[in-house]
Amino acid sequence: MSTPAPVSMSATLAADEVLARRRRAGERVLAMTSGEIGLPVHPALRERLAAAADENAYGPVAGSPALRAAAAGYWQRRGLGVEPGLVVAGPGSKALLFALFLAIGGDVVVPVPSWVSYAAQARLVGARPVPVPILPGQGGVPDPERLREAVTVARAAGRNPRSVVVTVPDNPTGTVAAPDTVRRFAAVARELDLVVVSDEIYCDLVYDTSGPAVSPAVHAPERTVVTTGLTKNLALGGWRTGVARLPDSDIGRALHTRLVSVASQIWSSPPAPVQVAAAYAFGEPPEITEHIARSRRLHEAVVRAVADRFTGAGAALHPVSATCYLYPDFEPLRAHLAERHGVRDGSGLAHLLLERHGVGVLPADAFGEPRSSLRIRAATSRLYGDSDERRTTALAAPDPLELPWIREAVERIGEVLSGLTNSTARVPARVPEP
Amino acid sequence: MSTPAPVSMSATLAADEVLARRRRAGERVLAMTSGEIGLPVHPALRERLAAAADENAYGPVAGSPALRAAAAGYWQRRGLGVEPGLVVAGPGSKALLFALFLAIGGDVVVPVPSWVSYAAQARLVGARPVPVPILPGQGGVPDPERLREAVTVARAAGRNPRSVVVTVPDNPTGTVAAPDTVRRFAAVARELDLVVVSDEIYCDLVYDTSGPAVSPAVHAPERTVVTTGLTKNLALGGWRTGVARLPDSDIGRALHTRLVSVASQIWSSPPAPVQVAAAYAFGEPPEITEHIARSRRLHEAVVRAVADRFTGAGAALHPVSATCYLYPDFEPLRAHLAERHGVRDGSGLAHLLLERHGVGVLPADAFGEPRSSLRIRAATSRLYGDSDERRTTALAAPDPLELPWIREAVERIGEVLSGLTNSTARVPARVPEP
CATH class of the missing domain: 3.90.1150.10 (Aspartate Aminotransferase, domain 1)
Known part of the structure; x- marks a missing residue:
């Protein structure tokens, strides 16, 4: 540059x-x-962090086997089974999102409105955000028709959008895109050959627990990366812990290799004592x-x-x-x-x-x-x-x-x-x- | 991209x-x-981390006032006084180095040999490393004459080197550049208007404590960023903690603003419980x-x-x-x-x-x-x-x-x-x- x-x-x-x-x-x-x-902080997590204060080794770049297995179990219970080898932990899901944009390359489609850091992170890695409005009341997911149009126009203009980020449930609107919107969105993302980065950090904060948010990973499993963390559901923002679930596909495995490489060059590994407590939390004891x-x-x-x-x-x-x-x-x-x-x-x-x-x-x-x-x-x-x-x-x-x-x-x-x-x-x- | x-x-x-x-x-x-x-882990640090397990707020992006003040004191005792407002803490000095390259922009001059991640990080931010050999037995600092030549050639070829990274004491050679080499290097860096990023994470591990390593910040204070952490002197790699000392100059203040912005978009803040223990360590009790x-x-x-x-x-x-x-x-x-x-x-x-x-x-x-x-x-x-x-x-x-x-x-x-x-x-x- x-x-x-x-x-x-x-x-x-x-x-x-x-x-x-x-x-x-x-x-x-x-x-x-x-x-x-x-x-x-929940007392059980406080105790586990305290007990892990002698953990000073880096450990694996992608996070400890225990944390990855716990995160895989967390997703399994939500219908998104994954092998722990495709889970990558990082110092916050924010850091993982940044590393994903770097690892994927190309421009990034972002919903309008969307969380303050997606577009900023895209610019930081030298990409340009491609803004696409949401449907009214269906925050976090670009309107599928306008997504197709925007990506087609961008490509015709020589740009190279390779990923689209969604937030389900959504920040800033506090809404959850309807299952049908997510389904149509996923179909268009596949048609356009975009990697979907689905930020699901609010997944546990849908008020009506009988109707959870639907992840695009259900409809486009081969191309959807899911990220989450403990910042929102367990108020652990200051602990810096997040996890990414990569697709079990050629796209996913290639991206996993690149993501772990990027992580190894930026942050080495997530904080070790925090990983111990995070593994406990993702295990979801009562x-x-x-x-x-x-x-x-x-x-x-x-x-x-x-x-x-x-x-x-x-x-x-x-x-x-x-x-x-x-x-x-x-x-x-x-x-x-x-x-x-x-x-x-x-x-x-x-x-x-x-x-x-x-x-x-x-x-x-x-x-x-x-x-x-x-x-x-x-x-x-x-x-x-x-x-x-x-x-x-x-x-x-x-x-x-x-x-x-x-x-x-x-x-x-x-x-x-x-x-x-x-x-x-x-x-x-x-x-x-x- | x-x-x-x-x-x-x-x-x-x-x-x-x-x-x-x-x-x-x-x-x-x-x-x-x-x-x-x-x-x-030293027991006193283990205890402080454990006692800080209820710290779950992000706190300031640049790190807590206590940590920044402690790091400023650490540098003060080494002849590199700095106001805490110019200290930025991060999740490891590796992350800070990456963010610095991003914040400075341009290509990065790296010594040959040098730590595995400098050149990799430069490439990740879209820059190209400009390699410059060290003088024999004086690891971590590019040969000043060859630095001038390489930057002049690179600029003539349309490239834009804006920073040079040094490692004092050095990894991989285990040597320490002589004071005169550092002085001549700093003069050439100023002549070429390069920002110096001085990785001093091994600063406390010079065997002969009567002859500490000389920082380029002594000779080019207006343009030298110093980074360090607790990974090497206190074996806290897995805790992920590092600090950067920015120059008290126009260059330094502009870079501080950009560095904190980059940090806010990548990692938000360093892990809060670790900051408490790190503040104690940088205070250097007996x-x-x-x-x-x-x-x-x-x-x-x-x-x-x-x-x-x-x-x-x-x-x-x-x-x-x-x-x-x-x-x-x-x-x-x-x-x-x-x-x-x-x-x-x-x-x-x-x-x-x-x-x-x-x-x-x-x-x-x-x-x-x-x-x-x-x-x-x-x-x-x-x-x-x-x-x-x-x-x-x-x-x-x-x-x-x-x-x-x-x-x-x-x-x-x-x-x-x-x-x-x-x-x-x-x-x-x-x-x-x-």
Whole structure:
């Protein structure tokens, strides 16, 4: 390369650092910027990490046999059986995604909207993201017809898209693409000979456990790489652990060789003590499964309450069915926001919420949407308490909204939003789901 | 990019995995391939990691304030004072080096020989390595005159070298570039406007503590990035922790911004519990300093004994003055090796040593030397014992060569080498240092 690749700080992490500084300065802030999960480490995992503190060898680049076997079992229980030899562990699924883009090469198709780092990572490896919009309310998966069109146009223009990334369930929208959309998407990805990189880190956070998200690996098993980690379901972001499941096919085996080589040159191996605890977690003993179920119910309760405040204030919002994210659209209030607050885009709206009210959210352009969009993403995962004691209480609470610190946070959001939009509906009716 | 970057598995890690498989299969192997340090975790660090097992937040991308302050103090005590705001921590100095190459952009000048991953990382980020030989016996730093020539030629050919990486003390040669060489190198790097990336991970492993290695940051402070970690001095490779010290200059501050952005998109933050223990280690309390001193003395004793076996067998070897590496050259035995064993290059020699004798070493071409070279790199750091008990005993031993398992390993190397070369000198005289 002759000039360094363009790169900007991860929008979520940057916003988090700004909020942390304001909090340290004594300001009252409501952090809804990043999806960091503000919940404690499960005691069993804490103990296993502590007991593994003498593990100081690198071990295999792809992760320990125990961790890979546990991850394979985790996928097996979800209908995605895989041999442990096709599992690669890394220091976070973010690092694995970056290494995958490097290993696959070519340009990367990204949904619009999508997580802040896909497009940034693609640019870092010298690729260009090919943006393709989602279908309304079906976040994380590019509209299959527009995918075909965009890739055809890109190839005709001499570009070389080789992969497409999807997020099932989705960040930022908190929605889950319908099974039929995933099926049609997978068929088009095969037709276009694209490798599918399916980020399923929110897989365990679908509220309705009777209807789990469908992975594209079901429909295009020969070309779909699945990644996940323990950052979201077990709040272990700071431990840095993720796993990738490679397809059992020629594509998959060739990619496995390249991915492990890339990993060996960038990070050597995932942190060894963390691998021991991660292997335990992926084994899904009942105490861990129950912990995840509690966090899922907590997210659902708080997300729904916050969603009511947004819709009550007049924002449009597709029903959230997974994760800890909301992606409300203030388009119905565009005239009012412009006239009353001089706000004309998502960035202006996020700025107003932060500067005037101490409420941190991210504008939609961080997720690849046009700057003019009045969408924002809000995460509820930092509202559960500012001490481990409160967070533990929140996890165990039958109705988390009865806890004063959570109720206050939700009410504060309601007040800020109704103040912003002059709405009077302070406790709006719940919006029915389809 | 239209095709994926070329990449091969890290030679050291690949060789390690082969040896581990052979050992599991019950074969007798002597692992001298990788520089992984086979020594136990210091109990104080083990305790601190265990106590930090509830740390699950990402924290700042650049690492915790405590870790950055501790690393700044570590450098301050070595005459390289820096404000903590210019320190960036990552999951291993390997990851930091990769991110630095990405952040700096352009082609990368690498010494020949040099660590297996610099050139591989440069290729991964789409750059081309510009190889420049070292001066004899002064490993890790390109010959200043040949550096000027190579960069001038590369620029005339339209290439854009923007950085040069050095290793002080050096892997693979176990030597330390002379202060005057470093001074002249730094002057040429400034003249050529190159950013210097100085990998100083072996800084604490110079045998003669009265004459530490000189960092190029002393002579070109405005353009030298220094990296280090705890992998070598405290045997914490599996914990994945490293730090970078950026220059206090316009170059340094611009690079800091880019480096943190790259880090935010690849790994988010270093593993949080490890950061707590690393902060303690970089604080250098007496128990840690003493532990490092013991490991340094252990390396020295075993390296010197093994070096004697190599020179006694007729290989040429520049005196080793740091690290746990030897880089003997079998050129004086070329005719004999070809005639008797059909060995014509380093790769053939390494193959013979492994297949016939179970002795794992790496050929010089892994370090960028011509394939025809008869140099190999041998690391002693896995000879200290195969249990934590033996390793702890080795660390404490006044004369480690009196321990039966270390003596046996050294003697076995001697036997293999004399068998290979028909030399009779089984306990050769020590080669005098200059």
